[in-house]
Amino acid sequence: MPGIERAIEKDLGWLRTSVTEADRVTYARDLWPRHHLAVRAGHVAIHKPGAVVWPTSTEDVTRLVRWAYENDVKLVPFGAGSGVCAGVLPTHDVVVVDLKRMDRWRSFEPTGPWLDVEAGHMGVPLEEKLNRRGYTLGHFPSSILCSTSGGWVAARSAGQCSGQYGKIEDMVLALELVTGTGEPVSLQRRAHGPSLLPLVVGSEGTLGIITSSTFRLHPYPSARAFAAWSFPTTEHGWEAMREMFQLGLRPAVSRLYDPFDAMLAKQGKAKSPKKTERKAPGLGALALRQMLKRPGFVNDLLHSDFGGKLMGGAMLLVIFEGQDETPQTHIRSARAICERMGGVYEGEGPAQNWLKHRYSVSYRQAPIFASGAFVDTMEVAARWSQLRGLYDAVRKALGEHAFVMAHLSHAYPDGCCIYFSFAGSAATDTNDRSWDEACERTYDRAWRAALKAAVEAGGTIAHHHGAGRSKAPRLAAELGAGLGVIETVKRVFDPKGIMNPGNLRPIEGR
Numbered sequence: 001m002p003g004i005e006r007a008i009e010k011d012l013g014w015l016r017t018s019v020t021e022a023d024r025v026t027y028a029r030d031l032w033p034r035h036h037l038a039v040r041a042g043h044v045a046i047h048k049p050g051a052v053v054w055p056t057s058t059e060d061v062t063r064l065v066r067w068a069y070e071n072d073v074k075l076v077p078f079g080a081g082s083g084v085c086a087g088v089l090p091t092h093d094v095v096v097v098d099l100k101r102m103d104r105w106r107s108f109e110p111t112g113p114w115l116d117v118e119a120g121h122m123g124v125p126l127e128e129k130l131n132r133r134g135y136t137l138g139h140f141p142s143s144i145l146c147s148t149s150g151g152w153v154a155a156r157s158a159g160q161c162s163g164q165y166g167k168i169e170d171m172v173l174a175l176e177l178v179t180g181t182g183e184p185v186s187l188q189r190r191a192h193g194p195s196l197l198p199l200v201v202g203s204e205g206t207l208g209i210i211t212s213s214t215f216r217l218h219p220y221p222s223a224r225a226f227a228a229w230s231f232p233t234t235e236h237g238w239e240a241m242r243e244m245f246q247l248g249l250r251p252a253v254s255r256l257y258d259p260f261d262a263m264l265a266k267q268g269k270a271k272s273p274k275k276t277e278r279k280a281p282g283l284g285a286l287a288l289r290q291m292l293k294r295p296g297f298v299n300d301l302l303h304s305d306f307g308g309k310l311m312g313g314a315m316l317l318v319i320f321e322g323q324d325e326t327p328q329t330h331i332r333s334a335r336a337i338c339e340r341m342g343g344v345y346e347g348e349g350p351a352q353n354w355l356k357h358r359y360s361v362s363y364r365q366a367p368i369f370a371s372g373a374f375v376d377t378m379e380v381a382a383r384w385s386q387l388r389g390l391y392d393a394v395r396k397a398l399g400e401h402a403f404v405m406a407h408l409s410h411a412y413p414d415g416c417c418i419y420f421s422f423a424g425s426a427a428t429d430t431n432d433r434s435w436d437e438a439c440e441r442t443y444d445r446a447w448r449a450a451l452k453a454a455v456e457a458g459g460t461i462a463h464h465h466g467a468g469r470s471k472a473p474r475l476a477a478e479l480g481a482g483l484g485v486i487e488t489v490k491r492v493f494d495p496k497g498i499m500n501p502g503n504l505r506p507i508e509g510r
């Protein structure tokens with residue numbers, strides 16, 4: 001570390017930099033839930049970087065990367081740190097590059113309409129500024145409050161309205177990247193021949209630093225239409241979703257909850273979490289820990305036909321948006337499909353309620369960690385024909401270690417994403433000191449089993465959270481020989497391997 005400190009002092013005087021303990025602790029991690037277990041165990045920042053820097057322009061980034069290239073210094077790009085797969089896990093010899101001081105609009109073209117925006121722009125102010133001009137980007141990840149435009153592109157993000165506007169890769173028309181040699185390159189969406197743009201979308205900081213992206217925009221919707229249906233089973237619901245997308249309907253939002261998740265959604269608005277003390281767990285926390293020690297029993301009960309009926313079945317929420325009467329017309333078509341597939345109309349309320357609280361749910365993990373348990377999410381995808389197999393396999397694999405529920409919220413004509421939420425705890429009673437380590441073991445076992453099951457069932461190991469370091473070991477199983485292509489691309493863009501080493505690819509230095 002002193003080496004980096006000295007080098008930074010000597011060479012980077014023109015750049016805002018920090019080697020203070022507070023900044024190095026702040027940038028030691030992203031929001032990978034396994035980190036929360038480590039923090040709970042008292043290991044606050046074992047992965048501190050050597051330094052943090054804040055460039056303000058592409059020129060700054062270019063100069064910085066050239067310096068890093070010449071001096072063999074490793075760099076980790078940092079958006080807002082909302083990643084959940086250990087995409088940011090620096091070591092003492094790494095410089096973290098926070099892009100958030102790069103948030104200018106470089107060019108806005110209303111007739112496009114498109115926007116070229118720097119990579120560090122935060123999500124909510126970006127969308128609000130567009131809305132004031134009569135436009136929307138159409139990208140609403142649940143983390144919109146704590147993620148950046150560059151982070152979305154780097155992690156290949158999906159927003160809640162992906163049904164209508166697509167994933168981030170459908171929105172990017174061009175981007176600017178400073179490669180691992182410090183060369184700025186502009187990549188465009190191309191109308192003919194091979195396109196390089198898709199190589200960088202989803203590269204998770206391993207090829208270079210994205211400094212700006214040009215996004216397609218849409219007119220701000222003037223009208224919305226809402227509906228919800230309950231279905232006897234989750235499969236009945238996804239058959240209705242499949243039919244909608246294959247017949248050409250594009251609901252901005254279509255969210256199908258399995259019976260347990262539906263029961264939570266029906267409870268209505270998100271409640272403020274109660275404060276829970278970790279060191280003296282209350283009765284509720286103890287009960288939760290006990291229940292999660294036997295997840296198999298709880299899963300079997302809740303996911304049985306009897307449990308499904310008791311909870312009122314699965315529930316599908318749909319929102320169409322657009323101009324004038326179009327959303328209402330589309331919702332009538334959706335209603336005909338859902339009712340033909342056995343859905344019972346539940347009115348507009350559940351979908352309106354969801355919209356009102358659309359960003360609340362994801363931030364409710366803290367009380368579960370505070371009670372001594374853990375919670376995480378896993379998003380996988382497959383073609384429709386493989387969905388049943390994927391759903392059963394991953395749910396079974398996770399269910400042996402944790403309590404599992406699921407919803408489906410990103411659908412396409414050819415397939416769908418399944419989003420599992422799972423909560424677990426240590427498998428056996430143990431004293432307080434080793435409790436967190438025991439939780440980590442359960443957590444690792446659950447992930448290993450689920451990733452294996454996803455690949456074996458013909459699904460992907462991720463849909464929009466990226467692979468990071470946490471899923472990298474299974475990437476080869478999904479990509480096969482394709483991993484070699486990624487290695488080759490990496491060598492071209494980043495020959496010295498200084499960009500986010502260890503991320504996305506399990507093997508470095510080849």
Ligand SMILES: Cc1cc2nc3c(=O)[nH]c(=O)nc-3n(C[C@H](O)[C@H](O)[C@H](O)COP(=O)(O)OP(=O)(O)OC[C@H]3O[C@@H](n4cnc5c(N)ncnc54)[C@H](O)[C@@H]3O)c2cc1C
Pocket residue numbers: 030031076077078079080081082083084086087088099119140141142143146147148149150151152153154155156157158159160204205206208209210211362363464465466500503
């Ligand atoms: C509560 C919560 C809800 C979430 N909901 C969603 C959701 O609905 N949809 C979704 O897609 N994701 C979701 N996520 C995951 C996360 O928000 C996304 O992966 C997001 O795209 C990360 O953006 P960020 O700016 O925080 O990037 P970071 O976490 O800072 O970085 C993510 C990865 O990209 C790299 N990176 C960041 N910026 C750049 C850059 N400019 N150039 C090159 N590499 C870069 C980093 O090195 C890292 O590997 C959620 C996360 C949380 C905590």
